[in-house]
Amino acid sequence: MGQKVELACIIDDDKIYVNLVKKIIEIKKLSENLLIFKNGMEALDHFKLILENATEEILPDIIFLDINMPIMDGWEFLNEFIKIKNNFEKKITLYVVSSSIDPRDLERAKSFNLVTDYLIKPIELKKFEKIFDRNGHAAA
Amino acid sequence: MLNDLQLNSILEDFDIAYWKINLLNKEVSWSEHFDTLIGKPEFSESHFEYFLKEILHQDYRYDFRLYFDKLTEENEAFSIELKLKLSNGKYRWFECRNLKNKENNKETAVLLFVNIHQSKRDQYTIEENFFYYRETAQMTNTGGWYIDTLNKNIYWDNVTKKITDCPLDYQPPYEEHFRFYAPEEHPVVMSAFEKCEKYGIPFKIELKMRNLYNKDFWVRATGKPVYNEDQDIIGIRGVFQDINEQKVNELNLQNSLDIIATQNSRLFNFAHIVSHHLRSHSSNLCLIVELLKEAKTDTDKIELIPNVADISENLDLAINQLNNIVNKQSILRKERRIVSFEKALSGVMASTSSLINRENAKIVAEFHALKEISYIPEYLESILLNLITNAIKYKHPGRKPVIYIQTYVKNETPFLEVSDNGLGIDLDQYGDKMFGMYKTFHKNLDSRGIGLFITKNQVETLGGSISVTSTVDVGTTFKIKF
Structure with a gap:
């Protein structure tokens, strides 16, 4: 196992899914801390606050972004995130995670440079470990 | 005076043959040209009998004998068109008439045979073509028209009058002929006529015309310029084809x-x-x-x-x-019925009374302009239910929900509008997703994002459309075009 991820972030409105992933991360000790947002807007507002130095909190190393969410969905979040990501000093790895197996969603996700990969739910435990591990190596 | 020989040669040049009839014994002798025409036959019976039997087409035998008798017995003049069998065995048209007897000659009469075959054939061709034209025009509902732009007159043929529902003696007014086009077509028609009249550009367009009783129908119209000898445009000529049924x-x-x-x-x-x-x-x-x-x-x-x-x-x-x-x-399989808006609304209000009472919602309905509609009753109730619960769900936290429901008719199309004083929504951001399934815009727990999707489906299934206007913090209006 490589270096541990310091802060992972999940943007997803499915409470059950979020709970389960939280458990996985806890059990496997994949990340020290976990940031959870119910939709794109909450996440975006938080990141903007960090940029304005209005909070002591830090940016996550890795983001898992759901597509279908109320208020601001994954696509809208990506469009907004592009505008501010150059202001970040840290490299953030972003995965789009969705239960959609629609190839159009896959294509659309890949059209964003900042999207590392499109992951289809459910993500197997081993896959989770790999993602966090690879991230550790990359950061090292 | 011309002598017989000269006269003969002139007559021959004009392809005119003649008979001489001895009025005393009714004996007939014919000119050399006549003999040549029928192939110089040899026969034993009299000229007259041979002519009737072999030369004259049988359709004219009875009439010809009648005229001949009247001429010889009562000296009564006649003129008849008939067919003669010529030397080649084919029948040709001739006009047969007797020459006026100037000198009151009681002994001889002269019958002229003038070849009229060509003109007769032209006449037939014209009649035939006219027949085809008329049949085609009637069958395809195609009417002709001519606009005399110089003298400002309009001419319509009978089919044009028929497709515009005008009486046959109707004279289309030059200044007001635009009343025969649907108002929305006026710019198109005006531009087509103007371009044709000014620059000679022909046109072929599909447009909506309006008959004498203001009923609209579709035509295909063509128009071409008409030039005078100096190549100036003096009018426009064309046809209207009634294509309403196809259209x-x-x-x-x-x-x-x-x-x-x-x-x-x-x-x-x-x-x-x-x-x-x-x-x-x-x-x-x-x-x-x-x-x-x-x-x-x-x-x-x-x-x-x-x-x-x-x-x-x-x-x-x-x-x-x-x-x-x-x-x-x-x-979908259910049928449309006449549904009263009032009744549909009271049904919906009864089933949502607990929600309405809890939120203290006020519902104002104006159905005066349009009281009922032919619709699937379940759909209308479901539409009202979805829009009303939607309005209450997304009420403004600072005020009691007021919902204003109105029906009206515009351009012969029925409309239903449901307005509220609720939260409103930023349409620039969410407009295109408004009616998608599972789209929720507010943080309300009970928003499932399925109501508007179903409403849109129902409206569209019955051939209508739904649109929305909204202002954040002011309210939202849904407009249904039936």
């Missing part, structure tokens, strides 16, 4: 196509929802199973059980919702 069919077909296309996209959407919404629950189940496998202690395992309960509940809810959609769609 209406075409429009219906297009409408059906549109419906099929929307049904298709709905099915696509449905498949997407099934795959997406059901998958999210099944994938959670998979995760739990993995976690159960990983769990080391019984406590860890038991901790996961509430999650299973949640997932199964959500899965059940999702399936019920999908089932709901399918049920709504199957109402």
Whole structure:
């Protein structure tokens, strides 16, 4: 196992899914801390606050972004995130995670440079470990 | 005076043959040219009998004998068109008339035979062509017209008058002939006529005309410039073809196509929802199973059980919702009936009375302009229900919800408007998603994002459309065009 991820972030409105992933991360000790947002807007507002130095909190190393969410969905979040990501000093790895197996969603996700990969739910435990591990190596 | 020989040669040049009739014994002798025409035959009977039997077409025998007798007995003049069999064995048209007897000659009469075959044939051709033209015009409902731009006159043929429902003696007014075009077509028609009159550009357009009784119908219209000898444009000539039936069919077909296309996209959407919404629950189940496998202690395992309960509940809810959609769609088979808006609304208000009372909502309805409509009753109730509960759900926190419902008719189309004083929504941001399935814009817990999707489906299934206008913090208006 490589270096541990310091802060992972999940943007997803499915409470059950979020709970389960939280458990996985806890059990496997994949990340020290976990940031959870119910939709794109909450996440975006938080990141903007960090940029304005209005909070002591830090940016996550890795983001898992759901597509279908109320208020601001994954696509809208990506469009907004592009505008501010150059202001970040840290490299953030972003995965789009969705239960959609629609190839159009896959294509659309890949059209964003900042999207590392499109992951289809459910993500197997081993896959989770790999993602966090690879991230550790990359950061090292 | 010309002598016989000179006269003969002139007559021959004009292809005119003649008979001399001895009025005393009724004996006939014919000119050399006549003899040549019929092939110099040899015969034993009298000229007259031979002529009747062999030369004259049988259709004219009776009439000719009658005229001949009257001429010889009562000296009565006549003129008849008849067919003679010539030397080549073919019948040709001749005009036969007797020469006026100037000198009161009681002994001889002269019958002239003038070849009129060519003119007769031209006449037939013209009649024939005219017949075809008329039959074609009537069968295809194509009328001719001419606009004399110089003298400002309009001429219509009978078919044009028929397709515009005008009496046959109707004289179309030059200044007001635009009344025969649907108002929305005026710019197109004006530009077509103007370009043709000024620059000689012909036109061929499909447009909506308006008959004498202001009923609109579709025509295909062509127009071409008419020039005088100096190549100046003096008028426009063309035809109107009544294509209303085809056009209406075409429009219906297009409408059906549109419906099929929307049904298709709905099915696509449905498949997407099934795959997406059901998958999210099944994938959670998979995760739990993995976690159960990983769990080391019984406590860890038991901790996961509430999650299973949640997932199964959500899965059940999702399936019920999908089932709901399918049920709504199957109402399609029901028939339209005359539904009163008042009644539909009171039904909806009765079923939502608890919600209305709880939120202290005020519903104002104005159905004076349009009291009822031919619609599927279940659809109308479902539409009203969805829009009303929607308005109450997204009420403004600072005020009691007021919902204003209104029906009216505009351009012969019925409309229903439902306005509220609620939260409003930023349409620039969410407009295109407004009616999508599972789109929720507010943080309300009970927003499922399915009502508007169903409403849109119902409206469109019956050939209407729904649009929305909204201002954040002021309110929202849904407008349904039936």
